[in-house]
Amino acid sequence: MVAKVDVIVVGAGLAGLKAAQELEARGRSVIVIEARDRVGGRTMPGMIAGEVIDRGGQWVGPGQQLLLGEAARLGIETYAQYDKGNQVLHYDGTRRTYSGDTPKLPLLSLLELDRVVKRWNREAATLPMDAPWTALKALDWDAQTLESWILRNIRTKGARTFARLVTRAVFCAEPQQISYLFFLEYLRSGHGVEHLIGVKGGAQEAKFRGGAHSISRRLADSLKSPIVLEAPARAIAQTDEGVSVRTDKGTFEASHAIIAVPPALASRIHFDAPLPAKHDGLFQRMPMGSVIKVHVAYAEPFWRKAGLSGQAASDGHAFNVVFDQSPDDERVGILVGFIDGAHAIEMSAMGDNARRQHVIAALVDYFGPKAAEPIDYVDQDWTAEEWSRGCYVGHMAPGVMTLFGDQIREPVGRLHWAGTETATEWAGYMDGALQSGIRAAGEILIRR
Numbered sequence: 439m440v441a442k443v444d445v446i447v448v449g450a451g452l453a454g455l456k457a458a459q460e461l462e463a464r465g466r467s468v469i470v471i472e473a474r475d476r477v478g479g480r481t482m483p484g485m486i487a488g489e490v491i492d493r494g495g496q497w498v499g500p501g502q503q504l505l506l507g508e509a510a511r512l513g514i515e516t517y518a519q520y521d522k523g524n525q526v527l528h529y530d531g532t533r534r535t536y537s538g539d540t541p542k543l544p545l546l547s548l549l550e551l552d553r554v555v556k557r558w559n560r561e562a563a564t565l566p567m568d569a570p571w572t573a574l575k576a577l578d579w580d581a582q583t584l585e586s587w588i589l590r591n592i593r594t595k596g597a598r599t600f601a602r603l604v605t606r607a608v609f610c611a612e613p614q615q616i617s618y619l620f621f622l623e624y625l626r627s628g629h630g631v632e633h634l635i636g637v638k639g640g641a642q643e644a645k646f647r648g649g650a651h652s653i654s655r656r657l658a659d660s661l662k663s664p665i666v667l668e669a670p671a672r673a674i675a676q677t678d679e680g681v682s683v684r685t686d687k688g689t690f691e692a693s694h695a696i697i698a699v700p701p702a703l704a705s706r707i708h709f710d711a712p713l714p715a716k717h718d719g720l721f722q723r724m725p726m727g728s729v730i731k732v733h734v735a736y737a738e739p740f741w742r743k744a745g746l747s748g749q750a751a752s753d754g755h756a757f758n759v760v761f762d763q764s765p766d767d768e769r770v771g772i773l774v775g776f777i778d779g780a781h782a783i784e785m786s787a788m789g790d791n792a793r794r795q796h797v798i799a800a801l802v803d804y805f806g807p808k809a810a811e812p813i814d815y816v817d818q819d820w821t822a823e824e825w826s827r828g829c830y831v832g833h834m835a836p837g838v839m840t841l842f843g844d845q846i847r848e849p850v851g852r853l854h855w856a857g858t859e860t861a862t863e864w865a866g867y868m869d870g871a872l873q874s875g876i877r878a879a880g881e882i883l884i885r886r
């Protein structure tokens with residue numbers, strides 16, 4: 439029989455670990471239970487060509503104060519994303535290079551794009567921070583997919599292509615899967631579309647020495663509370679007295695629980711009593727995006743000598759967003775990029791070899807024949823991860839935010855919800871995960 443604690447935290451990602459730390463710091467007894475054999479969840483360590491890499495969450499940008507503060511507290515430094523040289527845009531079957539932030543698209547497309555991005559940011563700014571479902575136009579915006587909005591409001595091919603590329607890159611989902619209201623809320627939470635996709639001054643501005651996963655690792659190491667690994671929560675029961683969580687490593691009891699897992703994973707836990715219909719309805723309707731993160735190593739970062747930044751985007755290849763991930767001293771060259779949305783679902787089924795061939799062919803198109811000679815290759819298929827079932831984040835189709843959205847942070851009796859999907863700022867990001875852990879812990883701390 440395991441002793442009763444104040445709080446059981448389900449999930450040892452950044453959200454769960456931060457919640458545990460907050461509670462522990464205020465004298466509460468805590469136990470963290472985690473399905474995987476490691477902590478960190480959607481942050482995950484890896485190696486390529488002898489270099490440490492992040493197979494999951496990686497970048498940090500200005501405004502992500504919780505994440506920057508946590509890293510600093512744990513003694514983890516940041517360094518700038520390499521951003522010198524020209525970028526590659528592979529558009530409509532043709533390779534173009536350009537400098538600065540403006541993609542090399544036809545002039546009419548660029549003018550329309552500018553207008554569209556301004557409109558998105560303007561509309562996103564009208565959403566109330568804690569309750570986007572109450573916005574004046576919420577019902578209207580939540581009645582359409584982003585794709586139907588694109589078809590109705592964007593005329594030029596270039597601007598349409600860009601809008602779809604951004605959706606895949608930011609949500610790992612197709613524009614027809616996402617509500618326009620949810621899209622706007624994500625832009626609001628992430629400080630606007632330029633910020634979300636940008637390097638300098640944007641969400642890809644910097645990285646963590648030793649990898650972002652080391653924040654999770656060190657946060658876990660700093661806890662006094664036990665973390666039980668390989669203990670997926672299968673069933674959670676609550677009574678007037680407390681909660682019990684049945685796992686593969688036994689049943690744990692506490693006064694309260696924080697469920698710090700994505701809604702799609704929470705929906706796979708058996709709740710007794712069953713969750714209220716509205717809450718369960720939300721969990722049924724927040725599927726994860728689909729992404730495969732790929733690293734390719736070369737003897738040197740040859741693209742830098744050719745005046746290229748290593749950044750590429752494409753509307754044609756499945757491996758469609760790429761960045762430079764080489765170490766500062768260039769002892770090896772590394773490119774990192776993503777296969778996302780529908781491409782990830784298709785390529786997950788194709789297997790490692792086919793994926794690798796596709797990736798290398800795409801890199802040859804972006805950076806020339808030297809890209810055909812990698813020295814190492816690592817990919818991480820998040821769609822196949824049992825305890826994530828996709829990434830980066832859960833999303834909402836039309837009708838979900840206005841009908842079910844107000845449940846996202848609403849406790850159910852003694853059950854409290856954390857995880858980046860529940861954040862009001864930087865939802866979907868590591869910063870949002872930390873915010874959610876602090877908020878959920880606070881809900882319990884003020885109860886007694």
Ligand SMILES: Cc1cc2nc3c(=O)[nH]c(=O)nc-3n(C[C@H](O)[C@H](O)[C@H](O)COP(=O)(O)OP(=O)(O)OC[C@H]3O[C@@H](n4cnc5c(N)ncnc54)[C@H](O)[C@@H]3O)c2cc1C
Nearest residue numbers: 449451452453473479480495496497671829857858867868
């Ligand atoms: C490829 C990729 C790239 C990304 N890039 C960035 C980036 O550059 N910058 C950024 O800020 N963010 C990025 N993200 C997103 C970021 O990693 C996440 O937002 C963040 O890590 C989520 O933390 P979390 O604690 O909310 O959830 P998670 O990390 O998913 O933690 C949930 C934990 O719960 C566990 N769990 C699930 N079900 C159960 C169960 N039944 N019982 C017990 N445990 C369970 C899981 O194993 C997991 O450890 C990226 C994510 C991916 C996958």
